[in-house]
Amino acid sequence: MTAIPVYDPRGVVDAAPLTTAPRAKKLEGLRLGLLDNTKWNANKLLRGVRDRLAQKHAFGAVNYYRKESFSLSAAPGLLSEIAANNDVVLTAIGD
Amino acid sequence: MGKSDPIATPPQTDASQAPEGTDLIEWYYERGWSDGFPLVPPTPEKIAVAVAALGGEPGHLVSRVPPRWGSLTREVLAINMVMAGCRPEYAPVVEAAMLALCDARFNLNGVQATTHMASPLLVVNGPVRKRVGMNAGCNVFGSGNRANATIGRALRLVLLNVGGGWPGLLDKSTLGHPGKYTYCIAENEEASPFAPYHVEKGYRIEDSTVFVLAAEPPHSVTNHFANDAEGILDSICSAMSTICNNNAVSAGHCAVVLGPEHAVTVAKSRWKRHDIRHYLWAHSGNRWGDLYGNGRYGSVYNRNLPVWYKREPDARTPIVPSPDNIHLFVAGGEAGRFSAFIPGWGHMSAPVLRGVGDARPAGGPECSDGACAV
Amino acid sequence: MHDTVMLEAKGRPTAAIVTSEFLLEAETQRDALGMTGLGAVVITHPLSSLTDEEIGRRIEQALPQIERVWLTGKAGGN
Numbered sequence: 379m380t381a382i383p384v385y386d387p388r389g390v391v392d393a394a395p396l397t398t399a400p401r402a403k404k405l406e407g408l409r410l411g412l413l414d415n416t417k418w419n420a421n422k423l424l425r426g427v428r429d430r431l432a433q434k435h436a437f438g439a440v441n442y443y444r445k446e447s448f449s450l451s452a453a454p455g456l457l458s459e460i461a462a463n464n465d466v467v468l469t470a471i472g473d
Numbered sequence: 474m475g476k477s478d479p480i481a482t483p484p485q486t487d488a489s490q491a492p493e494g495t496d497l498i499e500w501y502y503e504r505g506w507s508d509g510f511p512l513v514p515p516t517p518e519k520i521a522v523a524v525a526a527l528g529g530e531p532g533h534l535v536s537r538v539p540p541r542w543g544s545l546t547r548e549v550l551a552i553n554m555v556m557a558g559c560r561p562e563y564a565p566v567v568e569a570a571m572l573a574l575c576d577a578r579f580n581l582n583g584v585q586a587t588t589h590m591a592s593p594l595l596v597v598n599g600p601v602r603k604r605v606g607m608n609a610g611c612n613v614f615g616s617g618n619r620a621n622a623t624i625g626r627a628l629r630l631v632l633l634n635v636g637g638g639w640p641g642l643l644d645k646s647t648l649g650h651p652g653k654y655t656y657c658i659a660e661n662e663e664a665s666p667f668a669p670y671h672v673e674k675g676y677r678i679e680d681s682t683v684f685v686l687a688a689e690p691p692h693s694v695t696n697h698f699a700n701d702a703e704g705i706l707d708s709i710c711s712a713m714s715t716i717c718n719n720n721a722v723s724a725g726h727c728a729v730v731l732g733p734e735h736a737v738t739v740a741k742s743r744w745k746r747h748d749i750r751h752y753l754w755a756h757s758g759n760r761w762g763d764l765y766g767n768g769r770y771g772s773v774y775n776r777n778l779p780v781w782y783k784r785e786p787d788a789r790t791p792i793v794p795s796p797d798n799i800h801l802f803v804a805g806g807e808a809g810r811f812s813a814f815i816p817g818w819g820h821m822s823a824p825v826l827r828g829v830g831d832a833r834p835a836g837g838p839e840c841s842d843g844a845c846a847v
Numbered sequence: 848m849h850d851t852v853m854l855e856a857k858g859r860p861t862a863a864i865v866t867s868e869f870l871l872e873a874e875t876q877r878d879a880l881g882m883t884g885l886g887a888v889v890i891t892h893p894l895s896s897l898t899d900e901e902i903g904r905r906i907e908q909a910l911p912q913i914e915r916v917w918l919t920g921k922a923g924g925n
Contacts, residue, residue: 380493381490381491381492381493382490382491382492382493382495382497383489383490383491383516383517384489384490384491384497384500384501384514385489385515385520385552386489386504386506386552387506387549387552387553387556387630387631387634387635388506388543388549388634388635389538389543389544389545389546389549389634389635390543390544391541391542391543391544391878391879392544393542393878393879393880393881394881395881395882395883396852396855396856396880396881396882397882397884398855398860398882398884398885398920399854399855399856399857399858399859399860399861400858400860401860401917401918401919401920402860402917402918403918405914405917405918411859413850413854415850416776416777417894417895418894418895418896419894419895419897419902420894422899422902423864423890423894423902423905423906423909426902426903426906427864427906427909427910427913430906430910431910431913431914445850447820447821448777448821449580449583449587449821449822450580450583450821451849451850451853452850452853457850457853457854457857458857460854460859461854461857461858461859464859465859465860466859466860466861466862466917467851467854467859467860467861467862468861468862468863468864468913469850469851469854469861469862469863469864470863470864471864471865471866471894472848472863472864472865472866472869472872472873472887473865473866473868473869473892473893473894473895539879540872540875540876540879541875541879542879542880586872637875642871643871643872643875645868645869645872
């Protein structure tokens with residue numbers, strides 16, 4: 379009985395594990411950053427969520443950012459700026 | 474294994490085994506790795522020959538393919554090439570095309586996942602076309618040629634299997650189009666009265682190149698009545714000037730393919746590549762108001778279009794932002810007065826032109842201003 | 848998801864809102880980048896064609912998930 383070799387065309391996924399950020403303990407006083415990827419209605423969704431969250435929590439600051447292109451990753455400079463000036467971030471929309 | 478687990482990390486590019494007497498066509502169908510057509514069952518010999526044609530070193534990483542970011546080693550690429558039905562000598566073209574597709578500017582991640590129907594179009598230039606037996610003539614976008622069919626298919630199999638771009642899972646394309654089976658042509662440099670595309674872009678005529686564009690299907694342009702450049706090109710302008718092709722609302726790049734009869738007529742007016750692209754750009758477009766229903770749904774700005782397009786109802790909106798965003802090729806058979814407009818996806822992806830093997834742009838004679846008679 | 852993973856890697860809890868149709872893609876991207884522990888906020892697809900009232904309902908759907916992602920890392924109840 380001669381077995382026949384068969385082959386997998388998919389290749390492996392090599393991903394060096396990344397840990398998530400330490401979680402926030404509370405939201406009061408934190409700086410909130412919103413990143414809008416400019417897809418249709420992302421801005422309405424983000425602004426609506428922002429307003430409700432800001433009513434509930436006394437954020438230290440609220441900052442709104444927009445990507446250049448909805449499809450490409452945000453420019454590294456933009457991400458650094460967001461990280462430097464905010465404590466929690468909200469992004470939209472993956473659709 | 475199987476499509477329900479797109480992140481499966483099979484350790485084997487080493488062979489597994491199937492029992493003697495297994496119907497391998499059905500076995501590969503059952504694994505969920507097929508594009509719908511039967512896969513050629515790889516053998517150790519065929520894979521070894523394909524790996525050698527790619528340069529040896531089976532574990533050498535060619536690229537990672539989004540959105541799954543699977544590792545495309547030479548061995549994995551060889552497996553997909555054999556499954557597609559490629560001959561080993563197609564290897565330099567397939568590898569160059571994969572590198573072009575994985576260039577960050579192409580944004581393969583976005584192209585794979587979009588709801589738009591765009592699929593990468595591959596156009597090959599230079600001596601490699603004849604060396605591997607590609608078709609640049611009659612029925613160039615159609616079937617019947619092994620090189621065109623299987624080079625394009627190998628790319629699609631990699632995008633499916635390594636990239637994870639399965640319809641409904643990570644490929645969200647609402648409609649798709651037949652180019653998602655294969656979408657690969659050669660420019661008909663021999664029948665063209667103009668310089669080849671890659672020479673216009675700075676390569677030498679003896680270089681071979683691959684060009685990739687995320688593209689809709691070709692839209693046929695019929696014109697049997699015009700006997701000068703303007704008449705032919707006005708028909709192409711008309712095909713371009715629709716509100717619903719993706720360039721109209723997303724900018725970016727597109728392609729125009731002149732059939733040889735049309736190309737010869739345009740050349741008789743002594744027009745060159747530069748003239749053609751500028752004429753097409755200058756005399757195509759949409760009325761801004763028509764793009765969004767003339768106010769019926771409120772006023773629309775559309776941040777995907779350049780800020781310098783006027784957002785006024787009667788303003789002319791270009792199809793693409795520049796004549797350099799129109800990629801012009803001559804292809805097809807020498808009988809028939811037809812050309813084609815091929816819209817792209819939009820600004821979200823840039824087309825990529827890449828040398829096959831060691832070819833690099835020479836910075837040599839500039840043909841794009843019409844001065845070169847090649 | 849790429850931006851979200853990068854922001855988390857920079858130490859900022861980040862809640863990414865995706866529609867239900869794109870959850871699989873988001874999880875694939877997140878896993879491919881190595882951050883399997885990150886939750887996403889899921890709202891019912893679509894978003895782009897909705898009226899303001901319908902968007903209001905998506906806002907309701909998102910709010911509790913956002914807070915959970917910031918505070919626990921998981922949206923819960925996806």
